[in-house]
Amino acid sequence: MKLSLEAFRGVDSPFEIRFDTKQNLTVLYGENGSGKTTISDAFEFVIDGTAGSLEEKSLDGKSKLGQLVNACRKAVDLRVSLEVAGQTRSARLARQKVQLDGRLAYRLKVLSRKNITKLVEETPANRFKRIQDFVSIPALDREEAALNELVLSEQRNLESQSKLIAQAGEMLSALFEEHADKAKYGSRQDQWQRDLLQDSAETIAENFQMLDDLNQQIKRLRDDFKPLADSYPAVAKAQEAVKKEEAALAKLIADHSDDLAKAFETLQQARGFLRESGTGICPVCDSEIGHAALVEKVDQKLEALKAVKDQSQKAKNTKEALHAAQTSQKTLQQSFLSILIKLREVHQAAVDSEQWQLPDLVPSVLGMENAEDLTEGWFAGLKAEAPQLKPLSETVEREHAALQIRRKLQSDVRGALNRIKSAKGDGKRMEFSITRGEAIKKVLHDERIRHANETLKAISGDFAQLYARIHDGEKIETIQLYLHPNKKSSAQFDGTLFGKKEASPVALLSESHLDTLGLCLFLALEKRENPGNTILFLDDAIASVDDAHMERLYELLLEESAHFHHVVISSHYQPLRFKFRWGILTQNKVEFLELGRWTLDSGLSLKRGPSSEVSFLRRYVREAEHPSAIANTAGLVLENILDFLTGIYQCRLPRSPGAEQRWTLNDYRSGLAGEKKLLPALRCEHLDEQGTVTRPIPLAPLLEDVFSRLQIRNAIGCHFKELAGHFDELAEALALGNATLALAEALCDERDTLPDRKKDGCSWHNRGGTVTRRLYPLHKPE
Structure with a gap:
């Protein structure tokens, strides 16, 4: 996997960084200001087309994407590309918009300490937004939203029908007041309506x-x-x-x-x-x-x-x-x-x-x-009788007008009654739909809550196990993530801590505990969504973890990285670098990259990660040029090995109350030599990948050879002594170096890591999935 940058944030000239995806984990070490976040932002820019860490920052109205351009360059110069498993994706800026070219089947998830804090300390509603992709069923959510809209629509329609019924009733009352014979009907509006409508529309x-x-x-x-x-x-x-x-x-x-x-x-x-x-x-x-x-x-x-x-x-x-x-x-x-x-x-x-x-x-x-x-005579008679036809004409016109009024009144009353009948019928249908809809909504809601809680329960169980591996033996019984039973889109976060039920982790745990808690929750969430196509970038996410939990956290991340396409940890935590240097942290399936100091002229710089002191000693012995460097490095390696052996077997060493313990090589030698039954019993077995012992090595001869040469380290590698002028410095230094390497290679695995694990209950063995070293005995002989 190769990331290439130019004119991007702190990068002026073209810069590229390669990640060895044959290893599960890459540790990207660098001091503050060395460019770790620039690399993280470049990943987000080329994969997601976002401004990375700038997305959630206020830039006083300035374009966030525009601020990604290096201060000495123009937007047209900005280029970022990423090659992953034969696929290439490139990104540029054009008119304050990201142009992405190339298909990439991998997704990126970036976690910074700020995001860890938000995940843990967010309000339930905002916390749900961050996890809803993991707990939601899109089809079910769409159905529930559509059903909810239907119920709301039916409720609005039912309210409209009620208004129509009220308006029609008011109209009938007004017609009754205006047209009814009060002497005949009094207040009997229903009777008036029946009498009015007794003639059909056809009769009228x-x-x-x-x-x-x-x-x-x-x-x-x-x-x-x-x-x-x-x-x-x-x-x-x-x-x-x-x-x-x-x-x-x-x-x-x-x-x-x-x-x-x-x-x-x-x-x-x-x-x-x-x-x-x-x-x-x-x-x-x-x-x-x-x-x-x-x-x-x-x-x-x-x-x-x-x-x-x-x-x-x-x-x-x-x-x-x-x-x-x-x-x-x-x-x-x-x-x-x-x-x-x-x-x-x-x-x-x-x-x-x-x-x-x-x-x-x-x-x-x-x-x-x-x-x-x-005839004219007949007409004269008709003319004389014509006035007698006027009452008939008046009667017809009067009855015609009355019938017209009655017909209009009938139409109005019948229309109002029909509207009431229709509205009541529609209202019953709507009430039925609302009742059924609410029932189905409850089923969907319960199913959504059930699915989400089952998912969150699985996630909670997973991240609780992850958390327990870091904080083993601490009184944190359970921490769970679950949906509120009544509030939609509300993710609750509590547990039983120190014997207190439904306690808030935010209130009771330290910042370091909350950081590891959020990290474990993040890992548990991301493992549920196609982790094999996911690149995780932990940007200074573990800086607050203390030294006591660092090794366990590192081992956890190394094991969990196997679930993902690749995991990158960026950190400025110096003890992490030190532990890599001395093999205290396993380097199996791990790539260690180190960023140099950033400057305006040269931008980002990349150098080889810290080699172990054993590898330095090999190089010095191979070069055979600097006796003092050989002797000094051999002494440092011996101090580490002897400190390890006297520690796991609890050998007696001199102590000065109230002062920092600084043991010399002679102190370590005395501690081991004082255990008369231990030295003869010390042996280390080398095993192949099938678990077959290929070489058993007794350690006593190797230790005695080293002990016989300890004064050379002081005379050549630590102090100025005239005694050094009376012997061949280089030859003696090489003898000490080779004796030290023989001891180290007998004890350490291929990555120069000491066998500090004892899970099998019978020996000390190296870390990792394959046991290649076994140190006996497990306990000091009595």
Whole structure:
């Protein structure tokens, strides 16, 4: 796994860091300000496209992503890429947005001490937000949310139906107050409604149609009355005109013969001939009377004949006018008769319905069957009886208006009652839906709580075991994480601590305990969600842990790292580096990287992690150049080995009360030599991966060889002594170094770690899953 940076935070020039994923765990050591968080932020930037540790910080309104750019570079220069298992992902900044290229099947989880504190000390609601991805069932959450929305919607609809019922009731009360006969009904609104609605809508429509028909016929009678009345004098006048014009025509005809009338056209043509020719001879009798006299005589004849013709036309016109007037009168009579017949029919139908008390029709209306009977005399009788039809017209209009009001009132009352009925029916359906919905919501809620609590119980059990491995023997019986039974999205965090039930860890535990508690909770949560594709980055998350718990915490992280794709621990905790250097912490399946001091010019720098002192001694012996370095390093390695042996076997060493114990190599030698039965019993077995002993090594000869050379360490490696000038310093130093290496390689495993575990109950053995060293005896012989 390789992370490459340029122009990112504290990195100016291109910088890359490789992580050996063949190892489960990488320890990234560096002093404060060396760039550990820069690397953590780069992981978050390239995987998640976020600003990492800046996300939860206030930058006074400045763009958080923009602040990732190195102070000496521009945003376009920023580049971060990550290679994991053959997949490459790169990230850049463009217009304050992250551009991600490349597919990466791995997710990143970063944990800093601040996040540990938040996870433990958050409010229940905020704590739930941090763990909800691990305890939620998305499909169930969606169903519960949809059902909750449905119930709320039905409750709102039910409230609307209740308002509709109230409004309809108010409307019915107002209609009752306005229209009901209080003398008849008093306060009996229901009875008034029943009486009002006893006639069906069809009956009301039929009655309405009858009154409409009756009213229409009366209106037609009224509309056609004057035209028929006018037709009688019109016919009489036309008859008088015919008589007059025919008399005038008879007189003219008597004065002139018909034959001249027949010659009218001939005379017209003759006049035209005479005017054009100027002759004075008559074209008929050949008499010579003079031209002027002849023309005048023809004109006189023509005028006389024209008068006869005109009068004849007038007589004809008056006859035609008389015929038209008579025809119009007959049409009016026929139409009026149809009105009378229809009026009688609809009147009789209305009377037969017994719905109303209607006045009778007048005799002139009742007796007519033929149109020719509608004479002027009959019409004069109808005209005289017409005022008697007014009560009928008024009654029809009054009943029509009353029926119209009743129909409108019926419609309003029936509509209000239907709305009440419909609203009550819908309300019952909604109440049923709400009841069923609440029941199903409870089932979903209980199932969600059950699933979440089972998940949290498993997580709690897991992280409790993790926590107990760090704080073994402490009176912390149980710590559990669970959902509040009634509050949604509320994660409770308590337990039995020091005999107190439902106690808050935040109140009773130290900061160091809370840090390890949060770390164990984080590990337990992350192990439940595809840990094999997860990269964990613990950014100075274990800095507050004291030295007494550091080794157990480290061993825990090493074991748990096997569940994840890779785990990176960044730390500035110097005792951690020291323990690696001396093999106090196992280096099996562990990569140790160390960051150098950061500078503005060079940015981040990476150097090899601390080699063990045994490896330094090997190098010095191999180089064979510096006697003092060989002797000094051999002394340090021997002090560590002898301190280990005298410690596990509880050898007697000199003590100075009240002072820090500083034992010399001679003190350690005396302590071991004083145990007469121990030295002969000391042996270390080397085993292969199958557990077969490949080499048993007695330690007494190796220890005696070392003891015989201890003065060389003081003379060459620690103090200035003239004695050193009397022997070969390099040869003696190499002899001491080789004797020390022989002892170290007999005791230590492949990573120069001493066998300080005794889980098998019969020997001391090395750490890790494979036992390659066994030191006997387990206890000092008595």
